[in-house]
Amino acid sequence: MINVITAPEIEMLIIHNEGAYERFKRSGKKPSEFCKADLRMHNVKSYDFVKDYFRNPQTLVNAIKEYRRTANIPKSEYSLSDLLK
Numbered sequence: 129m130i131n132v133i134t135a136p137e138i139e140m141l142i143i144h145n146e147g148a149y150e151r152f153k154r155s156g157k158k159p160s161e162f163c164k165a166d167l168r169m170h171n172v173k174s175y176d177f178v179k180d181y182f183r184n185p186q187t188l189v190n191a192i193k194e195y196r197r198t199a200n201i202p203k204s205e206y207s208l209s210d211l212l213k
Contacts, residue, residue: 138178139163141191149198 139159143152152162163172171177182188189212196209 139172141188141195142167142169142172142181144194144198145187145191149194 163169192208
């Protein structure tokens, strides 16, 4: 059996997709709070919002790859990016 860590929160993928990761890091806010306040995505926790936001699968794939590029994931853990391989 292989355990896959399903981090990040979907909000982190949105932050990366919006090119706002550096701003987010400086903000000190939680990902959902940053999306609501700074990116003005008030319904970021809504299934329908997320489904519509990532309606183009390549947008989601790109966000997962960008998260992987910046994340500090231990070598012993797998992430969403590993499922793309």
